[in-house]
Amino acid sequence: MRTHLTEFSPIPHTPCWEELKSMGIINDGIDPLLTNNPVFTYLFSGYDPYALEKLKLDVQLYNSGWYISLHK
Numbered sequence: 001m002r003t004h005l006t007e008f009s010p011i012p013h014t015p016c017w018e019e020l021k022s023m024g025i026i027n028d029g030i031d032p033l034l035t036n037n038p039v040f041t042y043l044f045s046g047y048d049p050y051a052l053e054k055l056k057l058d059v060q061l062y063n064s065g066w067y068i069s070l071h072k
Contacts, residue, residue: 003059007037008045020044 010017010026020026025044026035034043042049 002063005056005059007041009035009037009040 008016010020012028017026021028034040041047041052045052
């Protein structure tokens with residue numbers, strides 16, 4: 001079984017967009033580049049960027065099979 005991570009990019013005028021606006025996280029005048037998947041994740045998710053990178057690397061390691069080999 002493989003693990004897949006996803007990143008979120010809000011789309012204007014969708015329910016998610018409106019929810020983020022109501023929370024004061026974004027506004028209609030936001031630069032579209034700031035809603036790009038990885039940029040949005042790093043700027044607005046509230047997660048530590050280093051923790052996110054570690055998680056991505058851990059998933060890559062797990063999916064490669066090395067993780068399982070190391071933990072047998």
